[in-house]
Amino acid sequence: MKSFIAILMAALMVLSFVSVASAADTIEIRSPVFDAGASDDLSAIDVNYTDYTTFAAFYYDIDDGIGSEKISFVKETGNTITDGxxxxxANMQPVSYEYxxxxxxTFDKMGFLAQEFIPVDGDAQLLSKLILDDDEKYTMRVGETLDLGEGFALTPKQIDVExxxxxxxLTKDGK
Structure with missing residues (x-):
């Protein structure tokens, strides 16, 4: 009887591990690495562009479902793309605030060279990283520091309640 219980317990333990392993989340891969195929002739490629849906190295925001990068090229004979x-x-995309x-x-956000940026004052010529966009509330006292990320911090120096x-x-890297 003891050996039956031991075998039953061992079987239950194995089944518990098997059910955990089969309950793992599905992993979805957006795209394969771009492959021109075995041909040395670019004109033989089916498409003449690749974007965030077909090239995993481009920026893609899975939460907002946006990507903004694209490379297009003129199909040519041979394996060299000529100048021009x-x-x-990379295009700006409107995104809703978390707050x-x-x-x-909304504010504009864009992927540029596979990283997330926001245009400063809507000007795509001047880009900055987005350091904080959340709907958290922070209660702070004088002298407490809130880490904003990317080396930035915010510290209340004086509070006039009335x-x-x-x-x-606002400091960057402690300065």
Whole structure:
């Protein structure tokens, strides 16, 4: 009887491991690495562009479902693309703020060289990394520091409760 219980317990333990392994999340791969095939002739390629849906090295925001990068080229004979026939494009995409107080409002975001950026004042010529966009509320005291990411921090220096004013210090890498 003891050996039957031991075998039953061992079988249950094995089944518990098997069920956990089979319950793993499905992993979806967006795209394969771009392959021109065995041909040395670019004119034999079926398409003349690749974007975030067909090239996994481009930026893609899985939460917002946006990507903005594309490379297009002129099909040519041979395996060389001549000067001016390869064009990289990155476009701004509107994205909703996470902060509930700004529901319905959007800001522009774009992928550039496979990284996420935001245009400063809507100008795609001047890009910055987005360091914080969440709907968390932070209660801080004078001298406490909030780490914003990318080396940035925000520290309240003085709080005027009656005047509803706060003197904040924004630092980068402690400076």
């Amino acid at each position: 026939n390869l064009v990289y494009t 509930e107080g700004w529901a319905g409002e 005047g509803d004013k706060v003197w904040l210090e």
